[in-house]
Amino acid sequence: MLTKYAEMVSRTNPGSIFKLQYAHEMEDIPPTPTFKRAFMDLKALRDGFLEGCSPFIGFDGCHMKGPYGGVLLAAVGLDGNNGLYPLAFVVVEVDGLVECIAEMVPHAINRKWARHIYANLRQTQLGVMVKKLFWGAARAYNAPDFNSECLP
Numbered sequence: 001m002l003t004k005y006a007e008m009v010s011r012t013n014p015g016s017i018f019k020l021q022y023a024h025e026m027e028d029i030p031p032t033p034t035f036k037r038a039f040m041d042l043k044a045l046r047d048g049f050l051e052g053c054s055p056f057i058g059f060d061g062c063h064m065k066g067p068y069g070g071v072l073l074a075a076v077g078l079d080g081n082n083g084l085y086p087l088a089f090v091v092v093e094v095d096g097l098v099e100c101i102a103e104m105v106p107h108a109i110n111r112k113w114a115r116h117i118y119a120n121l122r123q124t125q126l127g128v129m130v131k132k133l134f135w136g137a138a139r140a141y142n143a144p145d146f147n148s149e150c151l152p
Contacts, residue, residue, distance in 0.1 A: 002020055002035070002038060003020065005018075006018040006019075006020055009040070009042070013042050013043055013044055014043065015043035015046075016040070016041060016042045016043045016044075017039065017040070017041040018038070018039070018040050018041075019037075019038065019039040020035075020037075020038050021036045021037045021038075022034060022035060022036055023036050035068075036092075036093055037070075037090065037091060037092040037093060038090065038091045039088070039089070039090045040088065040089050040090075041087070041088040045085075045086060045087055045088075046087065048085070049077045049085060049087055052079065052080055053077040053078055053079050053080070053085050054077065054078040054079075054080075054082075056077060056078050057075055057076070057077055057087065058075070058076050058077075058078075059073065059074070059075055059076075059117065060073070060074055060076070061073040061074065061117075061120070064091075069093070070091055070092060070093050071091070071092050071093075072089065072090075072091050073089070073090045073091075073092065074086065074087075074088070074089050074090075075087040075088040075089075114134075114135075114138040117134075118131075118134055118135070118138075121134060133149075133150050136149030136150050137149060137150050
């Protein structure tokens with residue numbers, strides 16, 4: 001059903017981004033696709049942010065309870081009344097959290113919540129390499145710095 005929803009979003013809101021990623025269980029014949037992650041950025045929300053919101057983007061997330069687990073991350077801005085304005089959403093498996101944050105962070109200028117995000121990340125992603133990559137991304141103020149810190 002997510003594929004049909006993604007098609008409907010593309011048809012009714014051209015310019016939106018809706019990405020789905022699956023893993024395939026090879027034991028099943030034919031292989032069964034298993035949901036891994038989804039990303040949604042509606043063009044109407046993006047345009048609204050550019051037209052009338054403060055130049056601030058914040059990130060937050062929560063662990064989803066239930067049989068499937070995962071993490072819901074959201075990017076939000078501030079509207080003219082300092083209310084939260086949604087920009088984009090991503091649902092990822094816990095293992096994909098590092099990759100997802102690495103994709104979002106290079107465009108951020110203000111990193112007030114980096115310690116909070118890292119504390120949550122550290123609960124599931126242990127290791128010196130994750131710490132080095134995360135803080136390298138958080139301290140990078142432009143794309144070249146980010147690329148030199150975080151990409152091979």
